[in-house]
Every structure is written in C-alpha cells, then in structure tokens.
Amino acid sequence: MQYPEPIAKLIDSYMKLPGIGSKTATRLAFYTIDMPKEDVGDFAKSLMAAKNDLHYCSICGNITEDDPCDICRDKNRDQSTIIVVEQPKDVMALEKMNDYHGLYHVLHGVLSPMEGLGPDDINIKSLILRLQKTPVKEVIVATNATPEGEATAMYISRLIKPAGIRVTRLAHGLSVGSDIEYADEMTLLKAVEGRQEM
Numbered sequence: 001m002q003y004p005e006p007i008a009k010l011i012d013s014y015m016k017l018p019g020i021g022s023k024t025a026t027r028l029a030f031y032t033i034d035m036p037k038e039d040v041g042d043f044a045k046s047l048m049a050a051k052n053d054l055h056y057c058s059i060c061g062n063i064t065e066d067d068p069c070d071i072c073r074d075k076n077r078d079q080s081t082i083i084v085v086e087q088p089k090d091v092m093a094l095e096k097m098n099d100y101h102g103l104y105h106v107l108h109g110v111l112s113p114m115e116g117l118g119p120d121d122i123n124i125k126s127l128i129l130r131l132q133k134t135p136v137k138e139v140i141v142a143t144n145a146t147p148e149g150e151a152t153a154m155y156i157s158r159l160i161k162p163a164g165i166r167v168t169r170l171a172h173g174l175s176v177g178s179d180i181e182y183a184d185e186m187t188l189l190k191a192v193e194g195r196q197e198m
C-alpha cells in the first residue's frame with residue numbers, strides 16, 4: 001500500500017535528518033499528523049526562522065542572529081586568545097563552562113582526505129587572515145580527538161606557529177574519539193586548564 005502523497009513527502013523530509021531511518025521517519029510523520037494544528041504551525045515556523053534568521057558570523061563563523069556575533073562584539077572578552085572548534089555546537093559546550101572569556105573560531109568541519117575535504121573546504125583561511133589583523137597571543141586548538149581532528153590540529157599548528165603565536169591543544173581527559181559537545185563542564189574545564197603546547 002502506498003501512503004498518500006503528503007505523508008510520503010513528510011516521511012522523506014524526516015529521513016533527510018541524520019540518524020533517522022524509514023521506520024522512525026514514518027513514526028514521526030504519523031505523530032505529526034496527530035499533533036494539534038497550532039503545534040505543527042509553530043514547528044514549521046521555528047524551522048523557517050532557524051534557517052532565515054541565523055547566519056554565520058563573518059569573523060568567527062559561529063551561528064548568530066546578528067553579525068558580528070555577541071562573542072566577537074564583546075570587548076570585555078580576552079581578545080588575545082582564540083579557541084578553534086569544529087562546529088558551532090562546540091562553542092555552546094565550551095561557553096557552558098562559564099570559565100573561558102576569550103574568543104572562538106569555528107572551522108565547520110575537519111580536514112578529511114577520505115571525504116575529499118581539504119584546507120579550502122573548511123574555515124581555515126579566515127582564521128589566518130584574522131590572526132594577521134588582530135594581536136592574538138594564543139590559539140587553543142579544540143578539534144575532537146579523532147584522527148581527522150588531530151590531523152587538522154597539526155595542520156593549523158604548522159600554519160600559525162611560525163607567526164610566533166602560542167599554539168596549544170586541549171588536554172584529553174576527553175577520551176580518544178569523544179566529542180566536545182558531549183563532554184560535561186568539569187571535563188572541559190580540566191581539558192582547557194591542562195592544555196599542552198603543540
């Protein structure tokens with residue numbers, strides 16, 4: 001039996017989300033149909049708003065409603081330190097520590113020869129330009145402890161160290177392969193405090 005087109009389309013849409021197979025997508029689609037119309041309307045609106053109202057900060061690459069983002073605009077933050085992360089959600093995780101008051105740079109990925117991702121495919125060039133324009137003393141590379149994350153950290157370190165900038169790497173109380181976004185605040189705090197020279 002074929003599903004009526006509107007529900008088949010909804011199932012297709014859910015299946016585009018990561019980690020959602022046809023079974024879950026079907027369950028979500030039928031659940032959506034049973035939701036109050038107002039809730040579905042709010043859901044649709046927040047999907048569009050997230051897409052339309054959020055941009056990438058032109059300085060650090062984080063997601064933001066305003067450009068530059070709140071963190072880049074905040075002159076009370078330590079302008080001499082930048083933590084480099086893979087994704088905007090890593091910034092959120094590190095901000096939860098409430099203990100880091102420097103700046104960030106979001107790469108939007110890692111170098112991955114397997115997936116054909118080179119230096120031009122992630123936000124590295126803008127980091128280099130930024131370092132040329134601002135007096136940064138230390139860059140803390142906080143890519144994840146995956147082979148790609150490590151390779152990306154090495155690449156960045158080789159690029160910026162010659163400029164006389166201190167480059168450090170988060171200490172890995174974070175176990176190998178674990179993601180920053182899932183680490184608790186205490187673990188992150190220890191990882192930042194115990195960071196090591198690259």
Ligand SMILES: [Zn+2]
Nearest residue numbers: 057060069072
């Ligand atoms: Zn920013």
